[in-house]
Amino acid sequence: MFPTPIEKQSRAAQLTYQSLLPIALLMWLAPLLAVALFSIKPDADFTNANYWGLPSSFEGLTNYGKVFFESDMPRYLLNSVLITVPTVIGAVALSTMTGFALGVYKFRANLWIFFMFVAGNFVPFQILMVPVRDLTLELGLYNTKTGLVLFHIAFQTGFCTLFMRNFIRALPFELIEAARVEGVSEWRIFWYVVLPLMKPALAALAVLIFTFIWNDYFWAVVLTQGSESQPVTAGITSFNAQYRAAYHLMSAGSIVAALPPVAMFFLMQKHFIAGLTLGAVK
Amino acid sequence: DLSGDLKIFLDTSNPAPRATMEAMIARFQEKHPDLNIETTVIDREAYKTQIRNFLTADTPDVATWYAANRMRPYVEAGLFEDVSDLWAEPEIAENLASTKGALTIDGKQWGVPYTYYQWGVYYRKDIYEELGLTEPTNWEEFKANCQKIVDSGRACFTIGTKFLWTAGGWFDYLNMRTNGFDFHMDLAAGKVSWEDERVKQTFMNWKELIDMGAFIDNHQTYSWQEALPFMVNGEAAGYLMGNFAVAPLREAGLTDDQLDFYQFPVINPDVPLSEDAPTDTFHIPANASNKEAAREFLRFVVSAEEQTEINSGKNLGQLPVNAKSAVDDDKFLKEGFAMLSSNSPGGVAQFWDRDAPAEMAKVSMEGFQEFMVKPENLDKILAKLERARGRIYQ
Amino acid sequence: MSGLKLSNVIKRYGDVQVIHGVDLEIEDGEFCVFVGPSGCGKSTLLRMVAGLEETSEGQISIGGRDVTHVDPAERGVAMVFQTYALYPHMTVEENMGFGLKMNGVPKAEIKQKVGEASRILKLDDYLKRKPKALSGGQRQRVAIGRAIVRGPEVFLFDEPLSNLDAELRVEMRVEIARLHKEIGATMIYVTHDQVEAMTLADKIVVLRLGNIEQVGAPMDLYRDPDNKFVAGFIGSPAMNFVEGVVEEGGTVRMPGLGDAVAPASVALPAAGSKVIVGLRPQHIRVDPEGDSHTVDITESLGGVSYVYANAANGDRLVVEAREDDPMPRGGKVGLSFDPANLFFFDAETEKRIR
Amino acid sequence: MSGLKLSNVIKRYGDVQVIHGVDLEIEDGEFCVFVGPSGCGKSTLLRMVAGLEETSEGQISIGGRDVTHVDPAERGVAMVFQTYALYPHMTVEENMGFGLKMNGVPKAEIKQKVGEASRILKLDDYLKRKPKALSGGQRQRVAIGRAIVRGPEVFLFDEPLSNLDAELRVEMRVEIARLHKEIGATMIYVTHDQVEAMTLADKIVVLRLGNIEQVGAPMDLYRDPDNKFVAGFIGSPAMNFVEGVVEEGGTVRMPGLGDAVAPASVALPAAGSKVIVGLRPQHIRVDPEGDSHTVDITESLGGVSYVYANAANGDRLVVEAREDDPMPRGGKVGLSFDPANLFFFDAETEKRIR
Amino acid sequence: MADTAALQTSVDTRSWFHRNQQRIAPWLFLAPGILFFLVYVIFPVFQSFNLSLYEWDGLGTKEYVGLRNYEDLYWEFVDRDAFYVSLKNNLIWLLLYLLAIPAGLMIALFLNQTVTGIRLYKSLFFFPFVISQVVVGLVFSWLYDPTFGLLNVMLGWVGLGPINVLGNENLVTYGIIAAGLWPQTAYCMILYLTGLNAVDPEQIEAGRLDGAKGMRMLWHVVLPQLKPATFIAFVVTIIGALRSFDLISIMTQGGPFGSSRVLAYYMFEVALSEYGFRMGYGAAIAVVLFLIMLCFIAYFLWSMYQEEKGR
Ligand SMILES: Nc1ncnc2c1ncn2[C@@H]1O[C@H](COP(=O)(O)OP(=O)(O)OP(=O)(O)O)[C@@H](O)[C@H]1O
Numbered sequence A: 001m002f003p004t005p006i007e008k009q010s011r012a013a014q015l016t017y018q019s020l021l022p023i024a025l026l027m028w029l030a031p032l033l034a035v036a037l038f039s040i041k042p043d044a045d046f047t048n049a050n051y052w053g054l055p056s057s058f059e060g061l062t063n064y065g066k067v068f069f070e071s072d073m074p075r076y077l078l079n080s081v082l083i084t085v086p087t088v089i090g091a092v093a094l095s096t097m098t099g100f101a102l103g104v105y106k107f108r109a110n111l112w113i114f115f116m117f118v119a120g121n122f123v124p125f126q127i128l129m130v131p132v133r134d135l136t137l138e139l140g141l142y143n144t145k146t147g148l149v150l151f152h153i154a155f156q157t158g159f160c161t162l163f164m165r166n167f168i169r170a171l172p173f174e175l176i177e178a179a180r181v182e183g184v185s186e187w188r189i190f191w192y193v194v195l196p197l198m199k200p201a202l203a204a205l206a207v208l209i210f211t212f213i214w215n216d217y218f219w220a221v222v223l224t225q226g227s228e229s230q231p232v233t234a235g236i237t238s239f240n241a242q243y244r245a246a247y248h249l250m251s252a253g254s255i256v257a258a259l260p261p262v263a264m265f266f267l268m269q270k271h272f273i274a275g276l277t278l279g280a281v282k
Numbered sequence B: 001d002l003s004g005d006l007k008i009f010l011d012t013s014n015p016a017p018r019a020t021m022e023a024m025i026a027r028f029q030e031k032h033p034d035l036n037i038e039t040t041v042i043d044r045e046a047y048k049t050q051i052r053n054f055l056t057a058d059t060p061d062v063a064t065w066y067a068a069n070r071m072r073p074y075v076e077a078g079l080f081e082d083v084s085d086l087w088a089e090p091e092i093a094e095n096l097a098s099t100k101g102a103l104t105i106d107g108k109q110w111g112v113p114y115t116y117y118q119w120g121v122y123y124r125k126d127i128y129e130e131l132g133l134t135e136p137t138n139w140e141e142f143k144a145n146c147q148k149i150v151d152s153g154r155a156c157f158t159i160g161t162k163f164l165w166t167a168g169g170w171f172d173y174l175n176m177r178t179n180g181f182d183f184h185m186d187l188a189a190g191k192v193s194w195e196d197e198r199v200k201q202t203f204m205n206w207k208e209l210i211d212m213g214a215f216i217d218n219h220q221t222y223s224w225q226e227a228l229p230f231m232v233n234g235e236a237a238g239y240l241m242g243n244f245a246v247a248p249l250r251e252a253g254l255t256d257d258q259l260d261f262y263q264f265p266v267i268n269p270d271v272p273l274s275e276d277a278p279t280d281t282f283h284i285p286a287n288a289s290n291k292e293a294a295r296e297f298l299r300f301v302v303s304a305e306e307q308t309e310i311n312s313g314k315n316l317g318q319l320p321v322n323a324k325s326a327v328d329d330d331k332f333l334k335e336g337f338a339m340l341s342s343n344s345p346g347g348v349a350q351f352w353d354r355d356a357p358a359e360m361a362k363v364s365m366e367g368f369q370e371f372m373v374k375p376e377n378l379d380k381i382l383a384k385l386e387r388a389r390g391r392i393y394q
Numbered sequence C, D: 001m002s003g004l005k006l007s008n009v010i011k012r013y014g015d016v017q018v019i020h021g022v023d024l025e026i027e028d029g030e031f032c033v034f035v036g037p038s039g040c041g042k043s044t045l046l047r048m049v050a051g052l053e054e055t056s057e058g059q060i061s062i063g064g065r066d067v068t069h070v071d072p073a074e075r076g077v078a079m080v081f082q083t084y085a086l087y088p089h090m091t092v093e094e095n096m097g098f099g100l101k102m103n104g105v106p107k108a109e110i111k112q113k114v115g116e117a118s119r120i121l122k123l124d125d126y127l128k129r130k131p132k133a134l135s136g137g138q139r140q141r142v143a144i145g146r147a148i149v150r151g152p153e154v155f156l157f158d159e160p161l162s163n164l165d166a167e168l169r170v171e172m173r174v175e176i177a178r179l180h181k182e183i184g185a186t187m188i189y190v191t192h193d194q195v196e197a198m199t200l201a202d203k204i205v206v207l208r209l210g211n212i213e214q215v216g217a218p219m220d221l222y223r224d225p226d227n228k229f230v231a232g233f234i235g236s237p238a239m240n241f242v243e244g245v246v247e248e249g250g251t252v253r254m255p256g257l258g259d260a261v262a263p264a265s266v267a268l269p270a271a272g273s274k275v276i277v278g279l280r281p282q283h284i285r286v287d288p289e290g291d292s293h294t295v296d297i298t299e300s301l302g303g304v305s306y307v308y309a310n311a312a313n314g315d316r317l318v319v320e321a322r323e324d325d326p327m328p329r330g331g332k333v334g335l336s337f338d339p340a341n342l343f344f345f346d347a348e349t350e351k352r353i354r
Numbered sequence E: 001m002a003d004t005a006a007l008q009t010s011v012d013t014r015s016w017f018h019r020n021q022q023r024i025a026p027w028l029f030l031a032p033g034i035l036f037f038l039v040y041v042i043f044p045v046f047q048s049f050n051l052s053l054y055e056w057d058g059l060g061t062k063e064y065v066g067l068r069n070y071e072d073l074y075w076e077f078v079d080r081d082a083f084y085v086s087l088k089n090n091l092i093w094l095l096l097y098l099l100a101i102p103a104g105l106m107i108a109l110f111l112n113q114t115v116t117g118i119r120l121y122k123s124l125f126f127f128p129f130v131i132s133q134v135v136v137g138l139v140f141s142w143l144y145d146p147t148f149g150l151l152n153v154m155l156g157w158v159g160l161g162p163i164n165v166l167g168n169e170n171l172v173t174y175g176i177i178a179a180g181l182w183p184q185t186a187y188c189m190i191l192y193l194t195g196l197n198a199v200d201p202e203q204i205e206a207g208r209l210d211g212a213k214g215m216r217m218l219w220h221v222v223l224p225q226l227k228p229a230t231f232i233a234f235v236v237t238i239i240g241a242l243r244s245f246d247l248i249s250i251m252t253q254g255g256p257f258g259s260s261r262v263l264a265y266y267m268f269e270v271a272l273s274e275y276g277f278r279m280g281y282g283a284a285i286a287v288v289l290f291l292i293m294l295c296f297i298a299y300f301l302w303s304m305y306q307e308e309k310g311r
């Protein structure tokens, strides 16, 4: 292990390290803490220029209440969920299949198709903006959640395929051969043998994609408009436009918008790191 | 009577205007109970890009927009319905004559206005009184007032140029006062060089204010709303704005005793006064399906009663477009109405970003912002604008 | 009748040919072991029989049926992999029954067959466990159980014991031998372990560079190798080889063996030509009185010792000495042997001279 | 003078103690091998000598210098890891010279030392290659070279050959023995391979559960084990153990050996008490005429064969038969042995009864 | 052995599909993914190339203008206009964004311990990555706020005058990059943490015996082993830098006076913002951005190809 484990060092070093950790964390997360602080402050603190001090009164309930009951936030949140969840399911499903095909079968075009996905994944997505917007318009999906979901699924498939294929490559190939010798059809090998083994990858990928999609702003702006279909990232900007300079509300709104991926990450943390180790950093 | 569906798209997304419009539509619904009205309100900023999409696909029957150059691309693309027939009706022809020009392209009318508002200087009357100042009527007084305010440790004007257009307002006024309405319109139409001496004169006047510290610092990082607190707190004494600024200022606690308005003063006595008065409009998309109902709705909107109602102080708080309607008993509205109807002989402009083509508006307003921060870059900025002019108006 | 026949089987990967026309017949119920150095094509050949690799040319038939282009599942073979290839997410029971389940065998029948196999392999207590919770030997047994359950005509094993430690390896080896006795199916077994090959096989196939060098019963290969490669490959410690010069009168002089001259009752080449002479370590005795060789190192394993002795001409010989044999204490020694134990090989072709 | 001394060395991981006070002295230039079953603490002890694990209690001194709390780099030791631990991004040359470079040795000197080591290990042709482009045996040599270059007082090896295949293992084993002769440094070598331990060691240390069971020269342990554990651990195939009942008159009756009664010239416990009797496979002969045992399986390896015979009481014995010994053809056989070769152990403490 | 008879008879009755399933299966598995990807990613790339040869406002008909859009870009570049600024800023982004890699490594090394609660610390340190850039942008705008921002408060403590980071055309890009580095560093950190997990402990020990310590150990022994993590970190950072849009859009909208634009934002502005709708021109900018990115894509694919070949 590098660096030398702290428990092998002197007592003083251990103490220094133990006390340095929370300090470093505080500094690292200071901006976030500030927002959290803002979000429970009363309006008056800002007019009185009490930006960074302690809140003069605890207004968390009022502020968050306003966000939830007097704005479009709940609707944006719901939109985000309705966009993110189908995308995660769709992208993971598609890429599990492509990853399986590319990871397991040997055929001439294999590497080229794989490279197509990888290259596509790294394309600056701005180059897709105009054509995709037109395509979505033509399909009559402009400003619908479906339009956004379809695009996200397609675009994320690139990254997910890279991830899944590498993961499947790391599985022992004998498992598939064993099943073939036993007369299991290819589809059933996928379903009964490979899929159950991919659980960590599925979890890791789900978290990653959830984060990516939840936090997507660009495509939300390009493909949707208005509170009936925009996700929370775009919503928060119009929310902020509405409550311009109402820092306490903007903060509360931001925290609300940031919470789901954070929660998701916390819940799936273990799988996430395991999956990353196997899939991405190989 | 009218039947079928009527789809209305609105960009009046702020709470008060939204309620006003919804109430108005409800009244229209009452009149036409068989009509199935469907209203969609879209965020004002988003609306500006979304209109491109809904005019071609999933088209409503009525949509809000802005007059003058701002509607030109859609007119030229054949996306707006020609409503000259409405303007031929005596009711409209007589009462809406003053705004007809703003809605005319190629001799035809493409929509109807529903509100407009004056621009001018809103100022802190209490501070003026404290410093013994009066409303200026000419450039010298204007500057002298400003000097005194600056000396008292305040800024004369607050402004937030992050979204650029506020600087466009200053340019509108300085240029119209310096060179006159026609010159201003020629400039917007690309007929005059940006490196013209007259344009430079406008900027030199502006520079005088900048150099004396008339504007608040760091305005490039604020939006127009974020600049309001400076006025509320008394750190700045005035704000060149549209009448919509009154509501938030009042909301922030300024009473009518503290807040007042004056017309932007004369700079060049040789040119007649002209004003900015942006007009907001209703249009029928060319692809609309229920144009009959849409026309009826337009007639309804511009009717004298509705105009009185929706523009009243408790609603939009702006000026009615129908000559027959009453202006609300609000000191700013009255003053504005008087100013526009009697003290604007030079003409009425829509606003810089509506009068100039979008691309030019963007580039030039960026230039204005840069100029306000770095006046010494003027030559560079003008050269850049001139290059842009060469590209944009070909 | 489930014998196996390979006729002129060839395998190419792109341009490289790795199996060069193998002909082989394996009787029904026979235990056949493929041995050979790493990379010689053992696994490839086995996988071609299984159908996991396509056969480039030639024909494979199992039980008289041509299966050259038949799906692995339909060849009636079962395979046990070096890494066991157990499905980690299934219990032992599910692992063993998976193939049957996927082929639509009724549940009751699966249960009965799995039960039978687990009884044979003494896995009854572990049926509900996942592979992770099993020791290496138990996993290996499950892998075998999975093969048994399907009741194949032919079992294929690819170095099934190489992941076990020495002790377990011995145990499982005996187990596999017993299994073969019990179910009597044809088995093909790949290994590069001497001992496994010698002890398990009815028939050993020695492969080298994609060709068969010799096929035969273990002791036949040991006693009567066809060429130097087989002679050196079978038997541990490996056979010693020294140079020999044919002399007039059908004798061979061997400088590496203390210039000993041995009569050869075989068809030697012309006098003066060179031959290679082989002699197993077990067939040499150390003579503490001699001085033809220098003892380099002596390794004592308890029961036996290996003496590494260098001849004057640089040839190096290994001598296996028993506990009760006279042991050299370093320095010079002589070696003695029975000329009947000598093998002669052609110096060029390395073929045995008989 | 670079002998090594461990005094009451203890290792704890948190609450679990894994080394329980080991005392050991290793002479300068001695080749010492640690053996023992998996998990007994061999690696831990070695790593404590290297300084890679802290010593919880006790003292370690090298060449008379107390190094218990000295940095690994400053103990004058070099270590060869099981996985070689070559730096994959450096060439062979860089790998070997890295330690010197880190210690600021001038370039020319590094070059000279690396050259010397690579000559000894015959690595000259591979100096510019990366480890990836080397075979297992070559990698192992580089790992050893890296140790040699630093000219340490003590070499530490942790199962250095266990990743090589059988053939290479033999080759490298001989190489290490020769190396020890050539440079004469003190070496400590961990293995669980019987043969390596027996052939390489000057002194074998048998560990079990963090304790030393016995220390001694290989043949001493083989001939004179202190307890059943050592007796069973040293020697391959392992010693057979059967139950024995002490009879009046200093004899022992062994049901597992065909109810044979053997005289014992040792201090046996009271008549009627049980003892454990050990007998090595080499010391048994099959008697085809007898019928006390049933032959289970016979494994023939060429030179030797192993006969697995079951006694009537279920005891199972392994007999090593030579090529020229009479071989049973299955069925009933008898066994014969020389009572002098029997070992007796206390049934409770498993200590040797001498 | 009874089953084999059953197997035998079934051979011929099974369908063509069944017999060829190994050949067909990959294509069936690939079909939906490839279809989606072609329609939404691959074709649009070519459409963009095509569109960049047209002038189009998104409403009327397209007008073929050949390379005029590129010519305009060229002149913008020569005149040091928006395109030049965007390109320059993109390069600054590319360079400075890479700081996330050493920073992430440092934090990863700092956190690569096994004290109690370290897992919680690790995940808290990863937080910024999970948070939307929109929120990050907002938070940093407040941090930089010229009147009340914490930055100026702290500068005040050490007696330095207030600075308006986002209002200063020379500082603004660096200010936004600093905001972007925060989540990106967290990303690199997690990559390195997983990478450090995979470092061969025996090599570290060999290094210790060889007398390598601290920085020298890091440089000679650890970093070479972290190469895969570094590689991925490099790739995602480069891509992140070139794609940077959200932060600029939130924090400055490209301002003040366009000095914080990058290509990605500029093309959005040109093609889709309130004053924009020059689709062809936007596409031309995208093509330029694509060509820059292509260098990195090619490098990435090339090194992947090398690796695949090595298998
Ligand atoms: N997919 C492949 N492409 C090209 N060559 C291959 C492929 N698979 C195996 N080979 C080559 O075929 C030859 C035989 O390989 P095979 O795996 O059958 O050897 P083996 O005898 O099983 O060796 P080992 O004892 O190491 O398992 C080797 O030279 C190998 O390099």
Ligand SMILES: Nc1ncnc2c1ncn2[C@@H]1O[C@H](COP(=O)(O)OP(=O)(O)OP(=O)(O)O)[C@@H](O)[C@H]1O
Pocket: D013, D016, D018, D036, D037, D038, D039, D040, D041, D042, D043, D044, D045, D192
């Ligand atoms: N870091 C650790 N924490 C707790 N226990 C440990 C640790 N390292 C080793 N042990 C325990 O110490 C004991 C000795 O381990 P060690 O690795 O020395 O065994 P070994 O004799 O080398 O075994 P093998 O032959 O398998 O290598 C084992 O029981 C092991 O579980």
Ligand SMILES: [Mg+2]
Pocket: C042, C043, C044
């Ligand atoms: Mg193989």
Ligand SMILES: [Mg+2]
Pocket: D042, D043, D044
């Ligand atoms: Mg160990």
